[in-house]
Each structure stands twice: as structure tokens, then as C-alpha cells.
Amino acid sequence: MVPAALLVAWFFGARWIDQPWLYPSPVRVADQLAHPLRDHFGLGSLADNTLISLVRVLIGFTLAALLGVTLGLGLGCVSALRGLFEPLVEILRPLCPIAWLPFAIAVFKLQTLPQLFGVAHSRTIFDHVQLGMIFILFWGGFFPIFTCTLDGVRGVRRNYLSLARMLGAGPWQRFLHVFLPASLPMILTGFRQGLGLCWFVIIAAEMLPGSDSGIGYLLLYAADLCAMDVVIASMVIIGVIGALLNFTMRATMQAFLRWHGKEI
Amino acid sequence: MSATDPNKSSPTSDQVLIARQVNKTFFSTSGDKVEALRAVDLSVGRGEFVVLIGPTGCGKTTLLNILGGLDSPDGGEIRFAPGFRREDGLAYVFQHYTLFPWRKLLANVAFGLQMRGVPRRRRNARARDLLQRVGLADFERAYPHELSGGMRQRVALAQALAVEPSVLLMDEPFGALDDATRKDLQQLLIDLWQTTSMSVLFVTHNIDEAVILASRICVLSGRPGRVVQDIPVSLPRPRDHLAQPFTDRLLIVRQALYSDT
Known part of the structure; x- marks a missing residue:
């Protein structure tokens, strides 16, 4: 109801103002969305650029997930390590991932993922995956995943550990059969938050120097050329993809964890 | 301390577990x-059924945790029968x-056997058998949260019995x-205890x-x-x-409990 009303208001508002280069009609935006393979300004289509952004995000997120979970589990189980890393974590956590950009460009230049493996041009989508972007995405995804995992491990009820111990579980078995499953809900919550934040960060990162593609880049490029229909179409895509990522993560969680939220 | 005297502190052949002069102090x-x-x-x-009874906060759980190795005593010693680990x-x-x-119920009951490296098929067969003995044969695919409190304690009993313990510690x-x-669970416990050693x-x-x-009641003071x-x-x-x-025994226990406080 509300979206429909907004759409109608937008339609008539745009017609009344009659400056389509600034306030395009929803019909023109819908036309762009209906033709996702149409090339824009030689930068590729909406679909191409969305895919590029998604691939970047998935690679950065995977890296963040691997390190976040490993460090979260490690620091959660070994309190001595925790004291060692805590000050560092507290300083790095509030740092906006975008603030790493100059550093990322200084270190990685514009090197792409295939170039890391000695391939100058792989002629695949990975030619658009710059190491600097991955680095920034990593910082976006790492902290929610790390923090959630750490909290998950530290929140494991001592009773479960005592029970496991009494049933003959050694330290490694307690890790595998108690710490890990008991903190899995929190780890997956971290994944959901981390993936959402990565999607947030990539759009911003693509608008900054050093970028040449991606849905965020296309959005800003179109804005410079006053192609507001493409801008708004990009915004719609960014929102929908974000919602889909969130929904997928939540569904995965529910499928995995029938017992979650029902601790006894 | 003279408690190291082997003649005094080693369990005799009909004793599985002896605690001697155990002290424990906490700091709040x-x-x-x-x-x-x-x-x-x-x-x-x-094969004895010993009940530890005492007022709330008298350290019953602490004693049980010390015997189970979940906590350590400040003084005294715990001895087990030879060959007992x-x-x-x-x-x-x-x-x-x-x-x-x-974990689903079957996996819960099989946990101890899994930790001991018993192959899946054998441990599941044993867990199934135990679930049946506690009257929950139809629930092996259920999760604990789907059960009532009484059913959960039945599973807990099966889980503990799966490892064929020589001593079963039970904390309220x-x-x-x-x-x-x-009452149902008390009867079940007695039945299960009587079929094992x-x-x-x-x-x-x-x-x-x-x-x-x-078969014996130890009364703890406050x-x-x-x-x-x-x-x-x-x-x-x-x-x-x-x-x-029965009621005579109740009275004796009650007197022992209240004479102290």
C-alpha cells in the first residue's frame, strides 16, 4: 500500500516538475530495470556491473569469514591470546573500512586478482576484482564476524562443557562437539551482519578513486552525466540485492539450526 | 597428612570410591x-545406592563436582578402586x-560412545536400545527442546548409562x-540400577x-x-x-537433618 502510494506520488510529482534529467518518471526507471543487459556509456550493463560488485563482495566476505571465524574461535577459547589482541581490536573496530582506501591503493596499486597469480588479463570477471577492493571489503566483513564468533564462544554454557567432559570428551573433542556447534548461531549471525556490511562498503568503495566498474561506479558515473534513470535503477538493484543477501542468510540459518533460540 | 597411609585410604574390594577429609573453601x-x-x-x-541429603547450600553439589573431577578439593583426597579411571x-x-x-536425541545418547571412538552403527544401536529402555523409542529424531522436562531427564539417564559407568553421579x-x-523417574532409575552393577x-x-x-543415606550438615x-x-x-x-526411616532422616541446625 505505502510503496504503491509513493510510486503514484513519484509519477505525478515527476510529471509536474518536468525535469526528467533530475527527476525521471518511474516509467523510465522501470524501463531501465526491464533492460538489464543494455549497455551504458560503454561501461557495460546494469547486470554486468551488479555481477562485478557481487563477485567482489563474495571474495572479500569469504576472506573475512575465514579469518573472522578462525580468530574468533582461537581468541574465544584461549583467554591468554585475548588479552594480547584486545587493544588492537578495540582501535581497529571503529575504523570505517573506507578509511583504509589510501593505504589499500598504496599497497596494492590497481593490481587485480588474476595479476596476483601472474595472469595479466584473464578475460574473465575477475579482471575487475582489485586486491585493494578485497582488502577494504575484508575490513567491512571481518569485525562483525569476528566479534559475533568471539561472543558466541564465550557465551557457551559451562554446563555443556562439564557434561561433555563427564562423557569423556577431551579438549579437542569439546572444541569440535561443544564450542563449535554451540556458537554456530552466533557465527551465522556474524555472517549475516558481515555480508550486509560488505554490500554496504562495496558501493561506497566503487565510488572512490581507483575504481573502474561495479554498480556503485555506474551509479556515480551516470549521475555525472545526469542519467538519473540509471542512477535510480542502480539504487533499486542495490537495495533489492541487499535484501536478497539478508534473506538468503536468514533462510540458511533457519535451515541449519532447527534448535536455535530454543536452548533448554 | 596421615591420609597417604595406603591401608587406610585405599578402597577395599567392595568400595569404588572413597573421599577422605575433603575440604573446600570459596571466595565470594x-x-x-x-x-x-x-x-x-x-x-x-x-553397586550401592548412596543418597547425599542436606539443606540447601550445604555443599552437596560442590562435593559431587569434586568427586566428578569438575572441581578440585583444597585438602583431603579422593580414591578410586584399582583399575578405575x-x-x-x-x-x-x-x-x-x-x-x-x-543434537537429536539419538546423537545425544550416543555422545559418550562417540567420544570413545565407537563406530556410528554400533553406538547408534546401543543408543536406540537405551532410548527404548527409558520409554522414548519413538523420539530418536526429536530435539531436546521438543520434550518435556521429565522426558529430558529420561534421555539424560540414557545418555549417562550409554557409557556403562561404574559410578553414576546425580545432582538433584x-x-x-x-x-x-x-515418582515415575525414581522408579525408572531404580529399575535401571537394579539391572546393572x-x-x-x-x-x-x-x-x-x-x-x-x-540403600544408604549420608546426611550433610549446613x-x-x-x-x-x-x-x-x-x-x-x-x-x-x-x-x-518407611515412615520410621523418614523420621530418622528428618531428625538427623534438623538436630544439626
């Missing part, structure tokens, strides 16, 4: 000293959180259950429960906990809790 968060146990002597015979000779049923919520396992369910050390503060279950009386209960089973000998 405000820094106060809390003496939980003072010079506790306790022994559990082979804590890791595979003991099982523990807690009052709460007795099951892993992320039926404390949170309603009366009828509690295991010993049970059972903590409760319910006098009726103590006399129903025990804090700091000491064993103030050892009361053998040789009534025939099943026990009629309305019969005169």
Missing part, C-alpha cells in the same frame, strides 16, 4: 571466605542443561519435576526421595558441609512410602 565476589566443605568422609560401595568410569546427570540442544536430577513425573551417588534435599531410592550421619536403608523394594518402616 565480595572477597568473603565461604567454607563449603569441612573434613568430609564419604565412601561408595560397589574417572574418564570412563564416571557419568554425571545434572539438574539442568543435561542435553546438548543441537528430578528437582525441577512435578510430583507424578518425579553400577553404584549411584544421588544428591537431593527431598527426604521422601532419599528414603525411596537409597554450611560448612560435614557428613553428620550415615543411615543404612535396607527396606525391601519396591518401597511402600505409606508403610510404617
Whole structure:
């Protein structure tokens, strides 16, 4: 109801103002969305650029997930390590991932993922995956995943550990059969938050120097050329993809964890 | 300390577990000293059903945790029968959180066997058999949260029995259950205990429960906990809790509990 009303208001508002280069009609935006393979300004289509952004995000997120979970589990189980890393974590956590950009460009230049493996041009989508972007995405995804995992491990009820111990579980078995499953809900919550934040960060990162593609880049490029229909179409895509990522993560969680939220 | 004298402290052939002169003191968060146990002597015979009874906060759970190796004593010693190893000779049923919520019932019961490296097929067969014996054969694919409190404690019992312990430690396992369910589970426990050679050390503060279950009752004093009386209960089973000998025992236990405080 509300979206429909907004759409109608937008339609008539745009017609009344009659400056389509600034306030395009929803019909023109819908036309762009209906033709996702149409090339824009030689930068590729909406679909191409969305895919590029998604691939970047998935690679950065995977890296963040691997390190976040490993460090979260490690620091959660070994309190001595925790004291060692805590000050560092507290300083790095509030740092906006975008603030790493100059550093990322200084270190990685514009090197792409295939170039890391000695391939100058792989002629695949990975030619658009710059190491600097991955680095920034990593910082976006790492902290929610790390923090959630750490909290998950530290929140494991001592009773479960005592029970496991009494049933003959050694330290490694307690890790595998108690710490890990008991903190899995929190780890997956971290994944959901981390993936959402990565999607947030990539759009911003693509608008900054050093970028040449991606849905965020296309959005800003179109804005410079006053192609507001493409801008708004990009915004719609960014929102929908974000919602889909969130929904997928939540569904995965529910499928995995029938017992979650029902601790006894 | 003279407790190292082997003649005095080694369990005799019919004893599986001996605690001698066990002390334990805690420090509360405000820094106060809390003496939980003072010079506790306790022994559990082979196949015996010992009930530890005492007022709330007398250190019953602390003593059980020390015997189970979950806590260490400040003084005194714990001895086991020769050849007995804590890791595979003991099982523990807690009052709460007795099951892993992320495991289905079958996997919960099979946990101990899985930790011992028993192959899946064999441990599942054994777990199935035990679930049947506690009356939950149809629930092997259920999760703990889908069960009532009484059913969960049945599973907990099966889980503990799966590892064939020589001593089963139980910390007020039926404390949170309603009366009828509690009676059912007491009967089930007695039935299971009678079909094995295991010993049970059972903590409760319910006098009726103590006399129903025990072959011997150890009465602990209020804090700091000491064993103030050892009361053998040789009534025939099943026990009629309305019969005169039963109520006589109740009275003796009650007197022992209240004479101290």
C-alpha cells in the first residue's frame, strides 16, 4: 500500500516538475530495470556491473569469514591470546573500512586478482576484482564476524562443557562437539551482519578513486552525466540485492539450526 | 597428612570410591571466605545406592563436582578402586542443561560412545536400545527442546548409562519435576540400577526421595558441609512410602537433618 502510494506520488510529482534529467518518471526507471543487459556509456550493463560488485563482495566476505571465524574461535577459547589482541581490536573496530582506501591503493596499486597469480588479463570477471577492493571489503566483513564468533564462544554454557567432559570428551573433542556447534548461531549471525556490511562498503568503495566498474561506479558515473534513470535503477538493484543477501542468510540459518533460540 | 597411609585410604574390594577429609573453601565476589566443605568422609560401595541429603547450600553439589573431577578439593583426597579411571568410569546427570540442544536425541545418547571412538552403527544401536529402555523409542529424531522436562531427564539417564559407568553421579536430577513425573523417574532409575552393577551417588534435599531410592543415606550438615550421619536403608523394594518402616526411616532422616541446625 505505502510503496504503491509513493510510486503514484513519484509519477505525478515527476510529471509536474518536468525535469526528467533530475527527476525521471518511474516509467523510465522501470524501463531501465526491464533492460538489464543494455549497455551504458560503454561501461557495460546494469547486470554486468551488479555481477562485478557481487563477485567482489563474495571474495572479500569469504576472506573475512575465514579469518573472522578462525580468530574468533582461537581468541574465544584461549583467554591468554585475548588479552594480547584486545587493544588492537578495540582501535581497529571503529575504523570505517573506507578509511583504509589510501593505504589499500598504496599497497596494492590497481593490481587485480588474476595479476596476483601472474595472469595479466584473464578475460574473465575477475579482471575487475582489485586486491585493494578485497582488502577494504575484508575490513567491512571481518569485525562483525569476528566479534559475533568471539561472543558466541564465550557465551557457551559451562554446563555443556562439564557434561561433555563427564562423557569423556577431551579438549579437542569439546572444541569440535561443544564450542563449535554451540556458537554456530552466533557465527551465522556474524555472517549475516558481515555480508550486509560488505554490500554496504562495496558501493561506497566503487565510488572512490581507483575504481573502474561495479554498480556503485555506474551509479556515480551516470549521475555525472545526469542519467538519473540509471542512477535510480542502480539504487533499486542495490537495495533489492541487499535484501536478497539478508534473506538468503536468514533462510540458511533457519535451515541449519532447527534448535536455535530454543536452548533448554 | 596421615591420609597417604595406603591401608587406610585405599578402597577395599567392595568400595569404588572413597573421599577422605575433603575440604573446600570459596571466595565470594565480595572477597568473603565461604567454607563449603569441612573434613568430609564419604565412601561408595560397589553397586550401592548412596543418597547425599542436606539443606540447601550445604555443599552437596560442590562435593559431587569434586568427586566428578569438575572441581578440585583444597585438602583431603579422593580414591578410586584399582583399575578405575574417572574418564570412563564416571557419568554425571545434572539438574539442568543435561542435553546438548543441537543434537537429536539419538546423537545425544550416543555422545559418550562417540567420544570413545565407537563406530556410528554400533553406538547408534546401543543408543536406540537405551532410548527404548527409558520409554522414548519413538523420539530418536526429536530435539531436546521438543520434550518435556521429565522426558529430558529420561534421555539424560540414557545418555549417562550409554557409557556403562561404574559410578553414576546425580545432582538433584528430578528437582525441577512435578510430583507424578518425579515418582515415575525414581522408579525408572531404580529399575535401571537394579539391572546393572553400577553404584549411584544421588544428591537431593527431598527426604521422601532419599528414603525411596537409597540403600544408604549420608546426611550433610549446613554450611560448612560435614557428613553428620550415615543411615543404612535396607527396606525391601519396591518401597511402600505409606508403610510404617518407611515412615520410621523418614523420621530418622528428618531428625538427623534438623538436630544439626
